[in-house]
Each structure stands twice: as C-alpha cells, then as structure tokens.
Amino acid sequence: MIPTLIIDSTNCKTELCMLGKAYGTDKSPYNTIGHRHPYTAVYNMLFAVYKNKNINFAEIGVAGGSSVVMWNAFFEKANLFFYDRDQSFLDNAKQYVSIKRNIFSLMDVRDVKCMIENFKSIENGLDILVDDSSHNVDDQNLIIHAALPYIKSGGMIIIEDVNRNDSEDLYFKILEDIHHEFSFISFILTEHNDRFSPGYNNDKLLLLVKK
Numbered sequence: 001m002i003p004t005l006i007i008d009s010t011n012c013k014t015e016l017c018m019l020g021k022a023y024g025t026d027k028s029p030y031n032t033i034g035h036r037h038p039y040t041a042v043y044n045m046l047f048a049v050y051k052n053k054n055i056n057f058a059e060i061g062v063a064g065g066s067s068v069v070m071w072n073a074f075f076e077k078a079n080l081f082f083y084d085r086d087q088s089f090l091d092n093a094k095q096y097v098s099i100k101r102n103i104f105s106l107m108d109v110r111d112v113k114c115m116i117e118n119f120k121s122i123e124n125g126l127d128i129l130v131d132d133s134s135h136n137v138d139d140q141n142l143i144i145h146a147a148l149p150y151i152k153s154g155g156m157i158i159i160e161d162v163n164r165n166d167s168e169d170l171y172f173k174i175l176e177d178i179h180h181e182f183s184f185i186s187f188i189l190t191e192h193n194d195r196f197s198p199g200y201n202n203d204k205l206l207l208l209v210k211k
Contacts (some may be wrong), residue, residue: 002168002175002206008191009041016044019073025066029044029192035205038192039160046156046207047128052077056126056152058119059083060107060143061133065093070098081122084133092120109139112146119150127155135161141174143209144208148181151210159206162187171206184209 009017009029011187017040020028026035027043033034050057051074058081068082080102084090090104108114119126129151131143140159147157153189168187179185188205195203 002075002172002185002187004168004187004189005189006069006189007038007042009038010191010193012041014041014044016040016047016070016074019070020067023066023073024064024067027067027068027070029194029196035192035200036192036196037161038190038195039203039205041192042190042205043186047074050078050127051075054078055128056081056124057128057130058120058122058126059130059132060109061131062093062104063132065089065096067132068093068102072102079103081105081118081126083118085109090120109133109143112142115143115146119147122150125150125152125155127152128158129156130158130160132160135163137166137170137174140171140206144174145178148178153210154183155210157208157210159208161200162204162206163191163200163202163203164204165201175208181210182208183211 017028020040023028024033029036029038055078056080060083062082063082080103085108105118107118129147142205186207190203
C-alpha cells in the first residue's frame with residue numbers, strides 16, 4: 001500500500017501559484033485558462049530549498065510552453081531540461097525563454113532507449129524530474145524505471161495527473177521491485193476550492209524521493 005497525503009491549498013497563494021496564473025499553466029488553481037490543478041502550492045513547498053541553487057530540473061511534456069516559462073521564472077539559477085515527443089511544441093516553447101540555460105530535446109516516453117540517452121547526457125544527474133506527458137500508467141512505469149539511475153540522492157521524481165479513479169495497486173506493482181531505492185513514497189491528493197479538471201478527475205501526484 002502506498003500512503004496518501006491530502007493537501008488543501010485553498011488558503012495558500014504562493015509565489016509559484018501566482019507565476020502559474022500569470023503564465024497560464026494548468027498547474028496553478030488560479031489559472032484562468034482551462035484546467036486548474038492545485039499543484040503549485042505543493043511544488044513551492046517541495047522546491048523552496050532549490051529555488052536559488054544551480055540544480056538540474058527536467059519536465060517531460062511542454063504542451064503550449066506555459067510551464068516552461070513558469071519554471072524559468074521560479075528557478076533563476078537552474079539548468080532546465082524540457083522534453084516532448086512533438087518538435088513543434090519544443091520549438092514553440094523555445095521562443096519564450098533564454099537558450100543559455102534551457103535544453104529542449106525530443107523524447108518518446110514509450111522508447112526506453114530514447115529516455116535513457118537523454119537522462120544519461122545530463123551532467124551530474126537530475127535533482128527534480130516532473131512527468132507531465134501521457135498520464136498513461138504503463139508509460140509512467142517506463143519513465144520511473146528509466147529515470148531512476150539518473151536521479152541524484154535526495155532527488156525527486158514527480159508523476160502528475162494521476163487519475164483518482166485508477167487503482168493504486170497499479171502503482172504498487174510499478175514500485176514493487178524498486179521501492180527500496182526511495183526514502184519517501186507517497187501520493188499527494190491536491191485539493192483547492194478552485195480546482196477544475198472535469199472529465200479527468202486527476203488532481204493527484206505521485207512523489208518519489210530517492211535515497
């Protein structure tokens with residue numbers, strides 16, 4: 001059984017919440033365009049210690065590029081790596097940020113070799129990996145296993161948009177052979193009065209912290 005933390009951020013407006021609103025990412029419950037996942041307050045809490053450090057941060061799935069801009073504004077000293085299977089999404093996101101500390105690369109999360117090649121190329125490994133790609137359980141399994149060797153000790157893997165209706169046993173099976181590699185494993189059920197994900201009901205994270 002994987003434990004679950006329930007975090008209600010209704011009364012919390014963090015810096016990341018406001019950046020998410022300003023740049024129109026669905027990670028903020030204050031977003032005014034489309035879905036509103038209550039992730040930014042949780043992220044602000046988890047990532048505060050990294051904010052002004054020269055870390056390696058990666059996100060899989062850039063879509064319209066709004067989160068790319070948000071992460072650049074929040075992590076002012078980080079090396080940022082963004083992946084997507086759609087080159088047009090990557091090209092669009094590139095125009096909004098400085099190329100000096102941003103690397104954009106093609107990645108198909110169903111191609112393990114492709115993922116490993118990308119992760120392996122990151123000097124000194126990753127401090128944080130956020131998966132916002134297909135939201136498919138089988139793909140998430142591949143991502144976790146492919147990324148794990150390239151996550152630093154104390155580093156995090158965060159799987160976004162876990163469907164609240166999916167059996168948690170699916171994730172228990174994913175982690176069954178590697179759970180000993182982590183010092184902390186938990187679902188985070190994110191709540192907020194303004195959360196909005198009709199038809200998906202997927203305002204849930206899986207947080208993995210490597211030993």
